[in-house]
Amino acid sequence: MREIIFLEPVFKSMIWGGNKLKTDFGFDIPSERTGECWAISAHKNGDCLIKNGRYNGKTLSWLWENHREEFGSARGEVFPLLVKIIDARDDLSIQVHPDDEYARLNENGALGKTECWYILDCEEDSEIVIGHNARDKQELKDMIAKGHWQELIRVRKIKKGDFFQIEPGTVHAIKKGTVILETQQNSDITYRLYDYERLDNGKQRELHIDKSIEVIRCPHVDAIAENETTVYENYSMKELIHCGYYTVRKLDIHGEQVFIQEESFLNMSVISGSGIIDGHEIKKGDCFLLPSEYGSYRLAGNMELIISYQS
Ligand code: ZN
Numbered sequence: 130m131r132e133i134i135f136l137e138p139v140f141k142s143m144i145w146g147g148n149k150l151k152t153d154f155g156f157d158i159p160s161e162r163t164g165e166c167w168a169i170s171a172h173k174n175g176d177c178l179i180k181n182g183r184y185n186g187k188t189l190s191w192l193w194e195n196h197r198e199e200f201g202s203a204r205g206e207v208f209p210l211l212v213k214i215i216d217a218r219d220d221l222s223i224q225v226h227p228d229d230e231y232a233r234l235n236e237n238g239a240l241g242k243t244e245c246w247y248i249l250d251c252e253e254d255s256e257i258v259i260g261h262n263a264r265d266k267q268e269l270k271d272m273i274a275k276g277h278w279q280e281l282i283r284v285r286k287i288k289k290g291d292f293f294q295i296e297p298g299t300v301h302a303i304k305k306g307t308v309i310l311e312t313q314q315n316s317d318i319t320y321r322l323y324d325y326e327r328l329d330n331g332k333q334r335e336l337h338i339d340k341s342i343e344v345i346r347c348p349h350v351d352a353i354a355e356n357e358t359t360v361y362e363n364y365s366m367k368e369l370i371h372c373g374y375y376t377v378r379k380l381d382i383h384g385e386q387v388f389i390q391e392e393s394f395l396n397m398s399v400i401s402g403s404g405i406i407d408g409h410e411i412k413k414g415d416c417f418l419l420p421s422e423y424g425s426y427r428l429a430g431n432m433e434l435i436i437s438y439q440s
Contacts (some may be wrong), residue, residue: 131199132182133409133426134418136189139175139264141165144329147218153168153250154214154414167217168416169396171208174317182382189418191377201421207240209439210375212396212416213311217303221245222334223258223282226316227295227344235340236318241297242277243374244313245354247290247435249400252306258288260349261300269347273338278291292369294354296426298346310351312377312437320344361386364428368433386427392438397417399413404430 138156146164150156156166167175171190184196188245192199193208203209226242227235239356260283263269272281282300286309295301300322303309320337325331365414369377375440382404396418403412407426411417
């Protein structure tokens with residue numbers, strides 16, 4: 130008999146972080162500059178503790194190492210996905226991630242990073258950085274050398290509910306006033322390209338210009354996200370992305386519905402409202418995992434969830 134695996138999030142203080150993880154989500158955050166909640170994570174830099182059932186007190190990475198049967202046929206040496214909730218009170222640095230091959234060769238065998246963002250909330254006229262305007266690597270190098278950041282960086286307006294897929298090699302940054310749910314490969318490798326000349330404790334944070342130039346794709350091409358919603362009587366399901374690493378969907382439930390968990394595992398994050406899953410009360414901010422062969426589950430209430438699994 131498989132059990133739902135509820136997880137204790139790990140919080141990260143960041144110079145750009147805020148307090149919305151407390152004010153919006155009710156989390157007990159470590160500081161008024163809390164930038165990230167690692168909600169479903171088995172990464173060594175933030176390994177979630179299991180807070181219920183027979184594995185109570187163990188970490189998600191321990192479960193992956195010792196009870197792989199809970200993850201069915203999931204592939205990888207490490208638990209493959211990482212789900213974060215990010216509160217950006219200020220702009221994040223402009224960054225880029227390597228792909229698997231570059232990371233394997235240059236970062237001690239680490240994974241590259243494909244990630245995607247669901248905009249949970251943002252202030253009016255909020256913006257985000259995705260892409261750049263250089264036609265080729267030479268132009269990219271020239272613009273970086275001359276500090277022509279305004280011309281180089283592509284900024285676009287966002288609104289609540291928008292969704293973006295960020296492929297490796299894509300210049301990107303979350304900007305101030307934005308709260309997002311990020312689903313990504315289980316990797317923590319980021320190259321910082323530009324940090325707005327900001328100071329952290331009197332000095333600029335380290336940049337990784339050479340590695341950034343190596344991995345940035347030129348010219349930039351926007352990734353195509355899915356956008357298909359299927360509406361039923363008690364719920365609607367929107368496919369946000371299906372790529373080689375993950376499939377992410379948004380589920381809106383209003384009433385009661387039985388589903389079947391047929392994936393190797395299913396990540397679930399409640400992003401609004403409250404309800405019940407198989408007798409467990411759940412509310413906004415709760416993140417948990419349905420293991421392999423969990424079978425049917427019943428959701429009841431009025432809530433929105435982001436769900437994801439390894440594709
Ligand atoms: Zn990123």
